[in-house]
Amino acid sequence: xxxxxxxxxxxxxxxxxxxxxxxxxxxxxxxxxxxxxxxxxxxxxxxxxxxxxxxxxxxxxxxxxxxxxxxxxxxxxxxxxxxxxxxxxxxxxxxxxxxxxxxxxxxxxxxxxxxxxxxxxxxxxxxxxxxxxxxxxxxxxxxxxxxxxxxxxxxxxxxxxxxxxxxxxxxxxxxxxxxxxxxxxxxxxxxxxxxxxxxxxxxxxxxxxxxxxxxxxxxxxxxxxxxxxxxxxxxxxxxxxxxxxxxxxxxxxxxxxxxxxxxxxxxxxxxxxxxxxxxxxx
Numbered sequence: 088x089x090x091x092x093x094x095x096x097x098x099x100x101x102x103x104x105x106x107x108x109x110x111x112x113x114x115x116x117x118x119x120x121x122x123x124x125x126x127x128x129x130x131x132x133x134x135x136x137x138x139x140x141x142x143x144x145x146x147x148x149x150x151x152x153x154x155x156x157x158x159x160x161x162x163x164x165x166x167x168x169x170x171x172x173x174x175x176x177x178x179x180x181x182x183x184x185x186x187x188x189x190x191x192x193x194x195x196x197x198x199x200x201x202x203x204x205x206x207x208x209x210x211x212x213x214x215x216x217x218x219x220x221x222x223x224x225x226x227x228x229x230x231x232x233x234x235x236x237x238x239x240x241x242x243x244x245x246x247x248x249x250x251x252x253x254x255x256x257x258x259x260x261x262x263x264x265x266x267x268x269x270x271x272x273x274x275x276x277x278x279x280x281x282x283x284x285x286x287x288x289x290x291x292x293x294x295x296x297x298x299x300x301x302x303x304x305x306x307x308x309x310x311x312x313x314x315x316x317x318x319x320x321x322x323x324x325x326x327x328x329x330x331x332x333x334x335x336x337x338x339x340x341x342x343x344x345x346x347x348x349x350x351x352x353x354x355x356x357x358x359x360x361x362x363x364x365x366x367x368x369x
Contacts, residue, residue, distance in 0.1 A: 088335050088336050088339070089339065089340040090335070090341065090342075091234060091238050091311075091341065092342075092343065092350075093234060093347050093349065094346070094350055095238075096234055096238065096351055097350055097351045097353075097354040099237065100358060101144060101145050104147070104354070104357060104358055104361055105145045107365075111361075111364065111368070112146070114368075117148050118147050118178075119147070119148040119149070119176050119360075120142070120147065120177070120179070120357070120360045121152055121170045121173075121178070122138055122149060122150070122151050122152065123166065123179065123181040123182065124151075124154065124182050125156065125185055125189065126155070126156035126186055127156065134182070134353075135182075137353045138353055138357070139151075141353045147361070150176060152170070154166065156186055157186075158186075159189070160189045160190045160194070164193070164197055167179065167194065167198055168197065170198075170202070171202060177363045178364070179199075179202045179203065180205050183207075201363060201366060204223055204356060205225055205356070205359075206222070206225040206359075211223050211224070212254065215259045215262045215263065218265075218266050221366065223359050224259065224359060225255065225259055226355040227256050227348070228257075228259045228260035228263055229355045230349075230351040230354075230355045231292050231313050232260070232267065234313055234342060234347070234351060235290065236267075238340070240290075240311065243267065244268060245270065245289040245290060247271050247272070247290040248274055248284050248288040248291045248292070249261055249274065249293075250274045250275065250278075250285075250293040250294065250295050250328070251275065251292075251293070251315070252274075252275040256294045257273055257294065258273070260292065272288070281305070282304060285301075285305045286305065286306065286307055288310070289309070290313065291305070291310055291311070291313070292315060293314055293315060293316055293327070294315035294328070295316050296316050296317075296328070297316065297318065297328055298316070298319060298320045298326040298328070299320050299326045301328050302334065303333055303334055306337065306338050307338075308337060308338065308339060309338075312329055312334065312341040313348060314327035314331075314341065315348050316328030316329075317345075317349060331343060
């Protein structure tokens with residue numbers, strides 16, 4: 088079994104980002120991300136700290152925008168428009184879900200597509216589906232692809248099963264995999280006989296959100312398993328969708344949770360900030 092850890096992939100990407108950022112700074116351009124958080128959600132604060140930490144290692148600038156839980160839709164919209172118009176900000180990340188009283192769909196369309204580093208705006212999603220390389224991409228699906236490629240696998244002509252059909256992970260990931268010339272099957276919670284799909288795949292990427300659900304019966308000894316799921320088992324243990332302890336010595340390769348895809352996502356997010364910065368300064 089080969090354990091596919093994220094750190095080795097993230098470190099390589101960081102070195103490339105660091106070199107590019109240094110070149111931009113030599114021209115007086117400082118790549119900057121604005122991180123917009125409404126309220127005090129623990130997971131948002133944790134991600135915010137991770138962004139600040141990783142940004143510090145590559146010399147990318149972070150502007151933190153913390154707003155109160157009771158912020159209105161109009162107040163948030165005004166702040167996002169202000170950031171859209173701020174030429175010193177190249178990328179905007181707004182944590183979701185927003186408090187229930189805020190119109191999230193409206194906010195999704197407010198962030199300027201050229202600064203939308205989490206690919207919330209439909210224009211960026213459309214570019215992913217068209218295979219347009221100028222579009223900004225959501226971090227999690229891109230991290231899954233980079234995990235595979237970063238460990239030396241070629242996706243061309245390979246069968247990949249994606250267990251997730253959301254616009255956040257599954258659908259954009261399927262398009263990214265198609266752009267790598269893979270043959271993609273999207274499965275989900277209503278798929279009948281899921282095992283028949285996963286067992287014939289070269290790669291299985293799962294983001295079900297059902298901790299430790301997938302055991303060895305879903306895989307073969309040749310399976311390469313990319314586990315994007317994160318949850319907590321009944322005994323309080325952090326786990327992906329795959330029963331890691333049972334599966335790890337059965338399959339050809341697998342990502343751990345934690346330490347797998349999740350450890351690349353922040354770096355991928357910042358790579359989108361750099362991409363946005365370059366495109367805004369052509």
